[in-house]
Amino acid sequence: MFREFSRTLTMLTFGALALAGCASSPDDREAGSASGDNVRAVSSDAPEEDVVDPWEPWNREVYAFNEAIDDWVLRPVAEGYQWVMPDFADRGVTNFFDNLGEVNNFINSVLQLKGEHAVVAAGRFTYNTVFGIGGLFDVATAFDLPERQEDFGQTLGYWGVGSGPYLVLPLLGPSTPRDFTGTLTDSLVFPSVQDYMESPEKWYLLGLFIVDTRADLLSAEAFISGDSYTFVRNAYLQRREYLINDGAPGSDPFTGGDDEELMLDDF
Template structure:
């Protein structure tokens, strides 16, 4: 596998993880039975990914963006940013997502998750110096990611076909609508900052996330597009079902087990 291939594959791992952590994802992966799996995969792909030709073109476009811009910037950031500061930046942005987690927990009628999100935001903001330190996890309050795409799924809205979006990566109509709602309509602390500061913070958030994925660049193998699609669909099913999974016809590659467990 060449170095460029590693770079491109890491971009899509980054996209998959951007708004939700990977913990527990390996539980979704089912054993692979090659003799009966191929036909099932072909049928499932035709149903879930009817625009595969177009999606692959968008995937290649996004690879170019990563190759020429995102990864070089992230690599430079990783080189000069002290590890403690890098972790603090990650914690800060993760803490802000608790506002989203709280809102969507309430919309999904999950009071326990809402309490956890409130507790995490309170502890990390007050005792974690504005979210720079994740003290909530030490207090046995791990994150419970919830977004509006999950909320729509909770209330029975179908996902629609798989879509590869320019710059944004894997999605579907339901998750894209949820993304837009979470990031444009729900009030957040971003509203308290002036526009230039918001743009700078968003860029820092993307670069920080991409830099954190550089060590994971060699985990994806085989057809990159299929691997990313399968991992994304599995991850979203895992989140929407709160960890309750069924056999997934896309879970057909033993290599996925290795990558997901390493995360």
């Protein structure tokens, strides 16, 4: 559930999705730096925009509303949090919540029949919980067990469910009908560690998670270029396509013959 709130509540900011769009296909990475940390933001003049974003007038209104809330509430709180938190403590909090997200990664890996991903998720949760002091340290990566994010929106995409048009939801941010259905399923149907916690502690934990996630994304705002709404939309849709295809090149609704590409090296 915590990861799903990350992908919804915190994504009411354009910085969140700027970071979310940092992954590109293998061919894109070969065209950039050897590290593979390039981001590709496609020109806003792409010819297929009307197909993927038929509700753009509504979406822009909601986007502006969400951005105003972020400007007045979430960003100032996140900046204060980042100012008072030492780097090692900030990293530990992020690792802790990432570790909780491995439960969701495991469930959706099983539903997608990805045995290796399921084993990795289970291994990461075990190693980080036992040897990483409850997940505060990411020791699993040192054991060559990198995180492989999976959610029910990806599961639906894996089994051929179309994404539907791009949609911006009040407070919940960028999504699609398929991803919103996946978010609700992950949050309300699948069991998670925090479901067994008593109130109000779990709500305190959720608040900490949202603020920590937003604080970690402050630096990503520098990579926004051009119209922020268009940048966020393209980054979100490309990122989701990347995740569903496990990094393999997939269809890109914004790629046209004459489109310009912006490569952001060393993100």
